[in-house]
Amino acid sequence: MRRLLPETLYQVRGLKMFANVVSVLWEVVSGFLGKFRYLLLMVKGAAAFCSAPYAEGRFFLHILLFLTVAGAVMNTYMFNPTKDKYYAVILLGMNAREYALGNYAYAQLLKNISSDRDVTSNRKGFSYLNELFVKRHRRILWRASLQVTAVALVLLLAVLTSFRFRPQLKEAVNGILMDSLPYLVFVMYLINRGTGFTTALFVNCDHSLLTYPFYKKPGYILKLFWIRLGEMIKVNLLPAAVIGSGLSLLLYMSGGMAQPLDYLVLAGSAVCLGIFFSVYYLTLYYLLQPYNAGTELKSAAYKVSVWATYIVCYLVIQVKMPTLLFGILTIGFCVLYCLAASFLVYRYAPKTFRIRIRLDRFRNLFRISKIIFRNKGARIDRIFLRGYTDSKKWTA
Numbered sequence: 001m002r003r004l005l006p007e008t009l010y011q012v013r014g015l016k017m018f019a020n021v022v023s024v025l026w027e028v029v030s031g032f033l034g035k036f037r038y039l040l041l042m043v044k045g046a047a048a049f050c051s052a053p054y055a056e057g058r059f060f061l062h063i064l065l066f067l068t069v070a071g072a073v074m075n076t077y078m079f080n081p082t083k084d085k086y087y088a089v090i091l092l093g094m095n096a097r098e099y100a101l102g103n104y105a106y107a108q109l110l111k112n113i114s115s116d117r118d119v120t121s122n123r124k125g126f127s128y129l130n131e132l133f134v135k136r137h138r139r140i141l142w143r144a145s146l147q148v149t150a151v152a153l154v155l156l157l158a159v160l161t162s163f164r165f166r167p168q169l170k171e172a173v174n175g176i177l178m179d180s181l182p183y184l185v186f187v188m189y190l191i192n193r194g195t196g197f198t199t200a201l202f203v204n205c206d207h208s209l210l211t212y213p214f215y216k217k218p219g220y221i222l223k224l225f226w227i228r229l230g231e232m233i234k235v236n237l238l239p240a241a242v243i244g245s246g247l248s249l250l251l252y253m254s255g256g257m258a259q260p261l262d263y264l265v266l267a268g269s270a271v272c273l274g275i276f277f278s279v280y281y282l283t284l285y286y287l288l289q290p291y292n293a294g295t296e297l298k299s300a301a302y303k304v305s306v307w308a309t310y311i312v313c314y315l316v317i318q319v320k321m322p323t324l325l326f327g328i329l330t331i332g333f334c335v336l337y338c339l340a341a342s343f344l345v346y347r348y349a350p351k352t353f354r355i356r357i358r359l360d361r362f363r364n365l366f367r368i369s370k371i372i373f374r375n376k377g378a379r380i381d382r383i384f385l386r387g388y389t390d391s392k393k394w395t396a
Helices: 007-011 013-047 058-073 083-091 096-112 125-136 138-165 169-178 181-191 194-209 218-253 261-288 300-316 323-352 359-372 376-395
Strands: none
Touching (some): 083 096, 125 138, 125 194, 125 218, 138 169, 138 218, 181 261, 181 300, 181 323, 194 218, 218 261, 218 323
């Protein structure tokens, strides 16, 4: 940002006040936005499957009662009153928010990371490091991918079974699939595990290794980028391949298409979208590195990029284009983006792939240094005289 904005701009008091107001408003809006999406999905989405009218509020109360009861008995570990929480927060005066987040993160790590000492690798260099990381974090990296794959297989079998008992559904499903390729972009965006993968990379690997200079050399960065990209593609490729091949199978069983090449394009598009989002999120991680030393996501540019991706993928749904043309454009764009991402990572990642400084610690350091140097002339004189007299005493 310093290349785009002059340094004098940061001295404007009105701009700082405006930025603080915007940040406070964003915190409030983001806090309610998640709740709004939750209600939209769990209440409005569930109500869409009910044929009875729910305007009177009865249907809403049924859903709300079930969600309230479920939320009261599930995942309440952080709120259970225990002695360690009392000692830490009440007696020692620790920050309750930081203690709760740290305790929760530590519990999740113990549950999802393997501590088996027999986990080893026969590879060398960065390949050895990456393989150990993947083996120890297999639950974190693969659990969501396997769950999405299982759900996709169940839905595929359910639709194929419905074809046998209700053959009239074939024509409707065929018409939906003929125009569903733009929707596939949004679906692949939602199921991609790029953010979870990069978070695990930083918290359990890069957080410590970024303190070494050799870890930020261009050649090493690009080499490790490609190694990690291969692992991320493996994680995202499984559900992408199942969804792509499943859509092609449904298209064939529901009546088929005039051009046999469309089957390959449909399956290949899903695979390429899975690869594209893997490259995209890993490139964002290397170019923007959004986490600070406290493992908190603090990069505004990263957040804006993720939200912009969501908006673009949603707008793609409105695109009306033949399946063959849309698939070819998707595959070509994926290949070009992979080449461009490799160049950008090699060129700019050595400057951007580093740990962000926590502003609260920087402010405390600034305050301490300000106090020390407030009357530096008198202090330095006193320190010098004290050292001089002490040296005379030792000499005597």
